[in-house]
Amino acid sequence: MSSSLAPGHPQVVVCKWSAELVRSMLDITPHVFVVxxxxxxxxxxxxxxxxxxxxxxYRISDFDSNEEISAVAADLILRRASIDHIVSFTEFSQFGAGYLEVLLGLTKDPMRHVAFRDKRLMKDRVRLAxxxxxxxxxxxxxxREDDVAAVxxxxxxxxxxxxxxxxxAIGTVKVETPDDLLPTLRGIEPDPHLKSDQLTAEEFIPGRxxxxxxLWSGDTPLYLIVSAYYRPRMSVLDTEPGADADATPPDGSYVVNAEDAPALYSRVTDLHRKVNRALGITGGATHLEVFERPDGELVFSEIATRMAGAWIGAVISECLGYxxxxxxxxxxxxxxxPEVRPSRPYxxxxxxxxxxxxxxxxxxDEEEMLAVDGVLRAQRLRSAGDSVDHAHPSEWCAFVVLGADTREEYEALARRVCDELRIEVEPAG
Incomplete structure (x- = not known):
């Protein structure tokens, strides 16, 4: 089969549906393949x-289907497509996109994409670096009793x-003592979105x-934004929402301005580059989680080779100005x-x-959320009548993006939003 692709234009595969991403890609090149x-x-x-x-x-049933991903690769090869980039921006297309890279010869490491998802292989490679x-x-x-005993x-x-x-943090649990381990393991319900029931156990890291x-181009970050969670993800469900005694919002994060914390940005960027080299990350969007111990040491938690979910993507858009x-x-x-022009300083x-x-x-509703001065974006994912189980921190209900001119104004705004924009429930049953 001969190629009908015009020379000189990049050829890109986009995995999963995003109108914004597909439209942006088509503005750059006509050679966009969508799965x-x-x-x-x-x-x-x-x-x-x-x-x-x-x-x-291409329409497939599941990105975890080797047969269907292989068929996509074969068709691209038969069409004499010369794919330059594969973009996978969601968690559950990562394995399929990585396998497609292997089949099309875009990587020499057949386990590279596995290390992007499997936290054991990820940490092993990062620690060796x-x-x-x-x-x-x-x-x-x-x-297995011996596996549990080893933990x-x-x-x-x-x-x-x-x-x-x-x-x-879906399916993630904190275990306080060795005696709690076995009953905790027996109570874990596998995430229905995952194919493997294998687990990893790691020591809890205290700190921020x-x-x-x-977004990377080789070793250069085209943008790099450090944000601090108000609460570590594993403690989000430990307290009730609303401003507590120390006036900390229960769930969310705020951007740490580079001008306010240049040393932190320098240390984080150095760590991120080491992680990228260890895992073979040479471009694209990344979402890295890192802890800062009370003594100041930065400890790698995990990384995703995709844009972040929840409220974070919308915050990044405000940081960029587009x-x-x-x-x-x-x-x-x-x-x-394009040039970065944040919509607000904080x-x-x-x-x-x-x-x-x-x-x-x-x-x-979104109109009510946007009516609050300082709320830049809003998204509602639940409606009246829906049930909320509080089974894990990522059981999303509604997001708001906030902006202010000073750090003090931002924190006051965050507390006010928590107080004014409430979600009420009645006990199930």
């Missing part, structure tokens, strides 16, 4: 008129147990938790992004959630 799974076609309302501009659209990580051990079969004997408690390829969101999808498209294909985002589990009886 959609059943979730995209059933629930994400793809714009088929926009997709008609793509070179080709000299980056501090928590002590950890694989828990491949939680039903007790190897790690210092408290520990954190999590799925090896999980995300968003940051997320670092960047949509994050445009930055990703231009950064991946051209190695450059930015951040909050997850609005109810005080406890139950059925939602009242939740502000």
């Amino acid at each position: 959609l799974d059943e979730f995209d076609t059933a629930y994400m309302n793809p714009d088929w008129e926009l997709l008609s501009r793509a070179e080709r659209v 000299g980056v501090p990580t928590a002590n950890w051990i694989t828990l491949a079969d939680p039903s 007790r004997e190897t790690l210092s408690f408290p520990i954190v147990v999590k799925p090896v390829a999980g995300s968003g 938790e940051y997320h670092v969101d960047a 949509e994050i999808h445009e930055a990703i498209a231009r950064g991946v294909v051209t190695g450059k992004i 930015l951040g985002g909050l997850h609005l959630r109810p005080k406890g589990p139950g059925r939602i009886t009242a939740i502000p």
